[in-house]
Structure formats: C-alpha cells, structure tokens
Amino acid sequence: MGVGSFFTSKLDEAIGWARKYSIFQYPFVTACCGMEYMAAACSHYDVDRFGAGLPRFSPRQADVLFVVGTISHKMAPVLKRIYDQMTEPKWVVAFGVCTCTGGFYDNYATVQGIDTIIPVDVYIPGCPPRPESVLDGLMKLQDKIALQTQRF
Amino acid sequence: MSQPTTREFMLGEGSGTGSGQTLQVGVGPAHPAMHGIIRIVTELDGEFIRSADVEIGYLHRAFEKDCEVAGYNNAIPYTDRLNYVSPLINNFAYASAVEKLLGIDVTERCKFIRTAMAEISRICDHLTCVGASAMELGAFTVFLYMIKAREFLWELVEDVTGARLTISYGRVGGVKADLPEEFATKVGAAFKQTREVLDEVHRLLTGNRIFMDRMVGVGALSREETIAYAITGPLLRAVGVAYDVRRAHPHWAYDRVEFEIPTQSAGDNYARYLVRMAEMEQSMRIAEQALALMPGGPVNVDFEGRPIDPAAYVDQGKQGKTEGLLLLPIRLSPNLQGQNRAALERVNADDKRVVLPPKETAYGSIEGLMNHFMLIMEGYGIRPPRGEAYFASEGANGELGFYVISDGSERPYRVRCRPPCLPPVAALHRMIEGEQLADLIPTFGSVNMIGGELDR
Amino acid sequence: MTGEQILHRLRDRFGAAIVDTHEFRGDTTAVVERTALADALRFCRDEPALAFDMLTDLTAADYLKFPGREDGPRFEVVYQLTSLPHNHRLRVKVRVDEDDPVVPTAVPLWPIANWLEREVWDMFGVRFAGHPDPRRLLMYEQFVGHPLRKDYPINRRQPLIGPKT
Numbered sequence: 096m097g098v099g100s101f102f103t104s105k106l107d108e109a110i111g112w113a114r115k116y117s118i119f120q121y122p123f124v125t126a127c128c129g130m131e132y133m134a135a136a137c138s139h140y141d142v143d144r145f146g147a148g149l150p151r152f153s154p155r156q157a158d159v160l161f162v163v164g165t166i167s168h169k170m171a172p173v174l175k176r177i178y179d180q181m182t183e184p185k186w187v188v189a190f191g192v193c194t195c196t197g198g199f200y201d202n203y204a205t206v207q208g209i210d211t212i213i214p215v216d217v218y219i220p221g222c223p224p225r226p227e228s229v230l231d232g233l234m235k236l237q238d239k240i241a242l243q244t245q246r247f
Numbered sequence: 248m249s250q251p252t253t254r255e256f257m258l259g260e261g262s263g264t265g266s267g268q269t270l271q272v273g274v275g276p277a278h279p280a281m282h283g284i285i286r287i288v289t290e291l292d293g294e295f296i297r298s299a300d301v302e303i304g305y306l307h308r309a310f311e312k313d314c315e316v317a318g319y320n321n322a323i324p325y326t327d328r329l330n331y332v333s334p335l336i337n338n339f340a341y342a343s344a345v346e347k348l349l350g351i352d353v354t355e356r357c358k359f360i361r362t363a364m365a366e367i368s369r370i371c372d373h374l375t376c377v378g379a380s381a382m383e384l385g386a387f388t389v390f391l392y393m394i395k396a397r398e399f400l401w402e403l404v405e406d407v408t409g410a411r412l413t414i415s416y417g418r419v420g421g422v423k424a425d426l427p428e429e430f431a432t433k434v435g436a437a438f439k440q441t442r443e444v445l446d447e448v449h450r451l452l453t454g455n456r457i458f459m460d461r462m463v464g465v466g467a468l469s470r471e472e473t474i475a476y477a478i479t480g481p482l483l484r485a486v487g488v489a490y491d492v493r494r495a496h497p498h499w500a501y502d503r504v505e506f507e508i509p510t511q512s513a514g515d516n517y518a519r520y521l522v523r524m525a526e527m528e529q530s531m532r533i534a535e536q537a538l539a540l541m542p543g544g545p546v547n548v549d550f551e552g553r554p555i556d557p558a559a560y561v562d563q564g565k566q567g568k569t570e571g572l573l574l575l576p577i578r579l580s581p582n583l584q585g586q587n588r589a590a591l592e593r594v595n596a597d598d599k600r601v602v603l604p605p606k607e608t609a610y611g612s613i614e615g616l617m618n619h620f621m622l623i624m625e626g627y628g629i630r631p632p633r634g635e636a637y638f639a640s641e642g643a644n645g646e647l648g649f650y651v652i653s654d655g656s657e658r659p660y661r662v663r664c665r666p667p668c669l670p671p672v673a674a675l676h677r678m679i680e681g682e683q684l685a686d687l688i689p690t691f692g693s694v695n696m697i698g699g700e701l702d703r
Numbered sequence: 704m705t706g707e708q709i710l711h712r713l714r715d716r717f718g719a720a721i722v723d724t725h726e727f728r729g730d731t732t733a734v735v736e737r738t739a740l741a742d743a744l745r746f747c748r749d750e751p752a753l754a755f756d757m758l759t760d761l762t763a764a765d766y767l768k769f770p771g772r773e774d775g776p777r778f779e780v781v782y783q784l785t786s787l788p789h790n791h792r793l794r795v796k797v798r799v800d801e802d803d804p805v806v807p808t809a810v811p812l813w814p815i816a817n818w819l820e821r822e823v824w825d826m827f828g829v830r831f832a833g834h835p836d837p838r839r840l841l842m843y844e845q846f847v848g849h850p851l852r853k854d855y856p857i858n859r860r861q862p863l864i865g866p867k868t
Contacts, residue, residue: 674814
C-alpha cells in the first residue's frame with residue numbers, strides 16, 4: 096500500500112473510463128440476430144450514445160468482437176482466426192442464444208456455444224434479443240471493462 | 248509483353264499487369280458488405296474480375312433435418328429463421344404447404360390476415376435490402392431512414408404477433424391469434440410515415456449521379472440467362488418478365504385485391520432497385536385493401552378444415568370457470584415432453600371434450616379451449632394422408648416453395664424449402680464477370696442474399 | 704395445358720419409360736426411368752406445348768424409413784419444373800438404388816442444376832454423371848457422410864473445431 100498504488104489505481108480507473116466509452120466493435124454478423132443488431136445500432140435504439148457507434152470492419156482496428164448469429168462448424172475456424180487477429184485488449188460479446196449455447200439448433204452443423212472456441216465476456220441471450228437487452232449487455236460490458244485491471 | 252500505356256498504368260484500364268497474371272482475392276466470409284456470410288474467391292486482372300467462385304454454406308443450420316424431428320407445427324419456428332427479414336411469408340408458405348397436403352382450406356378472414364401480414368413483411372425485406380446496399384455505396388443516411396421505417400413496421404408486427412423478428416405466427420390451419428383492435432388505423436399511420444421515408448429516399452437516390460454511375464449497367468444479366476438460372480422475383484421482373492406467383496398461382500386473398508407488377512427491362516442493379524422501390528408501394532396498397540376488405544368470422548380451422556368458433560378461444564379454465572368443462576381422456580407423458588405424445592389418441596372432433604385435471608398435473612398441458620391449443624391437441628396428431636405437396640408463394644426475393652412429403656404419421660417425412668435467393672447467388676459469378684471489383688458490392692447488395700434462406 | 708394433357712404427352716412420347724403418374728392435390732407428377740431421364744427432361748424443356756423453361760427445384764428424398772417402401776429404391780430425385788409461357792407445373796421423379804445412386808446431370812439443360820445437384824450430392828450422396836464440378840455445397844469439405852440421409856443421426860457431431868458432443 097502506499098502512494099504508488101493509489102496512482103496506479105487511479106490510472107486504471109481513468110484508462111478504464113476511456114476504454115469503456117470508446118468501444119470499436121467488430122460486428123461478426125451471420126444470421127437473424129444481425130437484424131436486431133442493425134436495429135440496435137440505428138436511430139431508434141442508438142448505440143452511438145454509449146460511445147460504441149463506430150463499427151470497425153477490420154479485426155486489427157477493433158476491440159470488441161460482437162459475435163452476432165449462429166456459428167456453424169464451417170464458420171468456426173474463420174471466427175477463431177478473426178479473434179486471433181484482434182489485438183489486446185479485446186473483449187467478446189456473445190449476441191443471441193445461438194452464440195451462447197447453440198440455441199435450438201442442436202444438430203450436426205451448429206457450434207453449441209462459441210465459448211467452446213473463444214473466451215466470452217458477456218452473453219446476451221434472446222432469439223433475437225430485443226435491442227433493450229443488447230443495450231443492457233453493452234452496459235454490463237462497459238462495467239466489466241471499467242473495473243478490470245488495465246494492462247497497457 | 249508490351250509496356251502498359253500511362254493511361255493503363257494509372258487508371259487500371261486494359262489488362263492490368265500486361266503479363267496475363269491474375270491475382271486471387273477472397274471476399275468474405277466475414278466481410279461487412281456480405282449480408283450474412285458467403286465467400287467469393289475472385290480472380291482479378293488489375294481491377295477486373297476474370298472469374299469468381301462463390302462458396303456458400305457458412306450458415307447451414309440443418310433446417311430440413313430439424314423439421315423431421317417433431318410435429319408439423321414444430322417446424323414453424325425453424326421457418327421463421329429462413330428468410331429472417333420477412334419471416335411471416337415463410338410461416339404462411341409452410342403452413343399452406345401442409346394445408347395443401349391435408350386438403351383443407353383456411354377461413355376467409357385468415358386469408359386476408361395472411362395477405363396483409365405477408366405484405367408488411369415484404370416491405371420490411373425491401374427496406375432492409377435497399378437500405379443495406381445503399382449503405383455499402385456510402386449512402387449511410389438512407390440506411391438510417393430505412394431502418395427507421397422498418398421500426399414502424401416492426402411495431403405493427405409486434406402488436407399482432409408479440410415479437411419483432413422471429414414471430415412464429417402462422418399455424419397449420421390458420422394463424423396464432425386474431426388481429427388486435429384498431430389495427431387498420433395503426434397500419435394507416437405507419438404506412439403514412441413509411442411513404443414519407445420512401446419519398447425522401449427517392450429524392451436522395453433515384454436521380455443521384457453517384458448512385459446511378461455505380462448502379463446503371465452494372466451486374467446485368469440477360470433475360471434468357473435469368474430464366475435459365477430459375478431466377479424469380481424482383482430480379483426476374485427487372486429483366487421484363489412480369490411473372491409473380493401472386494398472379495400466376497393466386498393464393499390467400501391475392502385474387503381479390505388489386506395491384507400492379509412493376510417491371511423494368513435493363514436487368515442491371517438500377518433496374519432492380521427501381522423494381523423494389525415500386526414493389527414497396529404496391530405492397531402497401533395490397534395491405535390496405537386487405538385490411539379494408541377483411542371479413543369477420545373465425546380465424547382458424549381444425550385439422551379437418553372445420554372453422555373453430557372464436558368464442559371457443561377463450562380459455563375458461565384459466566379464468567377459473569372450471570365447472571362445465573367436460574372431460575377428455577388424455578394420457579400424458581410423465582415427463583411432459585412434447586415428443587412422447589405419440590401415445591396421444593387421436594381425438595375425434597365430434598366428441599370434443601376437454602379435461603381440467605388437478606393443478607398438479609395440469610401444468611403446461613391441458614388448459615382449455617384455446618384455439619391454437621386445440622389445433623395442437625387434436626392436430627398434434629396432425630396426420631396428413633400419405634403423399635407430397637409443393638406450395639409456392641411469392642417471397643420477397645422470388646418464388647418461395649415448400650415441398651412436404653408425409654408418410655401418414657404426425658411428423659413430416661421430408662420438408663424441402665426452395666430458397667428464392669439460391670438461383671441469383673448461383674448466377675452471381677455470371678453477373679460479376681468482366682466487372683470491376685468495386686462493382687461486386689452493389690451487385691451483391693441487389694441480389695439480396697439472405698443467409699438463413701440460402702444455406703437453410 | 705392441364706396436368707392430364709401433360710402426362711398424356713409424356714406417355715405418348717416415352718411410353719413405358721414413364722413408370723408412374725399421378726395427380727394429387729392439383730400437382731402433376733411423373734416418375735421416369737433413369738435411362739430415359741435426360742431425354743425426358745430435354746423433351747419437357749424443348750417441346751413447344753410443354754415449354755418448361757424453368758427448373759424451379761431439384762431435390763431428393765430418402766425413402767429408407769417410409770412405411771411400405773423400405774425395400775424399394777432408396778432415393779428419389781425430384782425435379783420441379785415450371786413453364787413461364789404456359790403457366791403450368793410438372794414434377795418429374797426418378798428412383799435410384801442405394802448401391803448405384805447415379806443420375807444423369809441436368810446441367811446442360813438448365814445451368815441452375817449445377818448448384819442444386821451439388822446440394823443433393825452433399826446432403827444425400829446421389830451422384831450426377833457428367834456434372835462439371837462435383838463438390839459439396841453446404842457442408843465443409845472434410846465432412847464425412849451425407850447428413851439428410853435417414854440413417855445419419857441429427858446430433859452426430861464431426862467437429863472441425865470444437866467439442867465432441
């Protein structure tokens with residue numbers, strides 16, 4: 096304890112605050128949840144007011160990977176590759192129940208939850224989740240970003 | 248090889264490198280302009296695409312196999328997620344295919360409801376398509392306006408079905424529930440706002456020099472090729488063939504409403520855009536007429552085609568009026584799993600009796616006389632005769648067909664969805680050969696590929 | 704033309720090669736022998752009175768578990784044909800056995816058959832003789848088996864990446 100850790104914790108908070116309000120998302124849109132993602136991102140349910148309004152369509156430039164929609168076994172290697180291409184710090188949001196657990200597609204073609212492939216930070220269930228759920232999930236992600244120990 | 252001229256070098260005209268070498272560039276599968284996921288491996292000569300190989304299947308979710316697992320009505324949620332921007336059309340088309348197999352006809356009111364809701368769904372689809380392809384060309388405002396209009400329509404859909412997107416509204420023999428009160432007024436208000444949005448978009452895009460430069464003459468397909476590739480819908484109407492399944496094989500209430508079939512002749516992206524914009528107006532016309540002409544009466548039919556009285560919809564058991572409810576012997580599976588109800592004896596409609604057992608065993612099963620529940624209960628043994636039927640309706644992208652084979656049991660033997668967007672995507676390599684790489688984007692946008700439907 | 708007239712035309716032309724015909728719920732169906740299939744489809748497309756210029760759908764069904772047909776030919780390839788000028792439809796079917804699941808390709812007649820036949824190969828394992836590009840369409844290349852066959856359990860996982868159940 097001492098003056099040093101006071102400064103580092105304040106610095107952590109400051110960086111956390113900056114990071115949580117400047118989310119650059121990579122929307123990895125595959126299926127029906129994409130429609131609700133579009134609805135959440137547009138004027139009615141604006142995500143821009145949370146600072147998360149600018150999607151970066153390159154994994155190198157993004158920090159939050161929104162996996163939106165069902166991931167099939169054919170698509171899974173692509174998802175893993177995209178996740179690997181993102182630079183730290185990065186977070187993953189599993190949007191929609193197909194990404195959380197596979198949804199009601201319990202069959203030969205669907206990955207039963209993307210957390211079998213990549214680590215997930217926030218799960219937003221729903222088929223598709225209402226935009227209000229999406230915003231709730233986004234706020235939980237912001238809390239998580241703000242409170243974690245920032246490494247830089 | 249001769250040296251490229253300065254013009255060729257600076258503007259990329261002519262054979263790009265002069266050496267005949269091509270560069271392979273893969274577009275997708277995770278690409279922002281690919282609505283959904285698809286992979287196009289292009290061979291480029293400078294900026295020009297010499298050949299393209301389109302690879303699909305990244306969203307294959309085993310729809311057809313899933314439909315064989317449980318009863319006929321259980322497939323309805325899977326059909327929602329086929330063309331997920333216009334889910335009502337999929338629901339009703341599948342339900343109509345099973346009804347065709349059963350040989351029953353739905354009530355008049357149901358036909359008008361299906362027509363009106365299908366048209367609202369079609370407008371949502373066209374809004375999303377035009378909005379997304381405009382966004383990729385840089386017109387982000389148009390996208391925001393169209394999604395705003397779509398929100399108004401989704402509020403209508405939510406009023407009727409309870410959900411915005413994956414609505415599971417259609418049932419074999421009818422629809423889940425009747426329209427709410429004052430629906431026609433709400434539709435009038437929403438359409439008025441939608442028309443304003445379409446006006447704004449027309450002013451922004453239709454005469455826009457940049458938009459026309461990018462869309463006119465791009466991605467064209469000849470009439471013979473369009474037909475040879477079995478392309479239907481707006482892309483077929485954009486080459487001048489006025490084929491619309493709603494006119495050719497009238498179903499639901501389409502023969503009682505007036506509408507035009509807009510066509511263009513150029514077959515390029517701009518023609519497809521104009522056709523879609525005109526179709527949205529026609530769809531609004533149809534929906535308004537359908538709501539105006541809507542007859543009263545029952546909405547659902549039972550598995551033998553007899554209308555079920557709306558007064559019987561009320562669940563008296565849930566209201567506590569348990570006296571007077573008659574008894575119906577039903578053997579319930581101990582784990583209440585729906586799939587074990589093969590033990591259920593087929594209930595004869597003439598002796599309709601419904602039991603209300605004690606609360607402990609009544610959970611989630613035998614409630615009363617709720618309409619769709621009756622269809623499920625009696626029709627849970629929906630047992631169409633052995634045979635097959637193909638029913639086609641006009642989806643937003645073209646002819647959406649369902650081919651259902653029944654073996655006489657309560658589960659479908661085979662359900663096949665004929666996806667309207669598979670033929671245009673199969674013909675995509677023909678549309679983009681010889682075009683520049685940047686032309687791929689508006690062409691793909693105008694094809695309106697919906698992954699759920701393409702890969703099923 | 705009505706369904707009856709279409710079937711009449713086909714029977715006139717092909718005689719015994721038309722194994723079975725029926726009309727059920729307004730759909731006209733003709734079951735054709737495999738040897739006559741290519742000619743029959745070409746006749747359907749080119750004959751002016753029939754003019755089936757659009758191959759609306761090409762699919763297959765596995766009759767392994769169909770009550771009454773478990774011993775018969777296992778696969779049935781189904782062609783849905785539509786005629787734009789005359790506005791009539793026809794369904795043409797051909798039955799093939801499990802040990803010899805080969806059907807002549809329809810690609811020279813309708814280019815859309817390219818993808819539709821690839822899907823039937825992918826899902827059922829029915830091969831199309833003469834197809835220019837017999838790859839899988841929907842499943843990934845390393846997938847083993849044909850998922851829509853009745854003996855392929857829906858839950859069987861073949862993880863390309865991911866857990867085994």
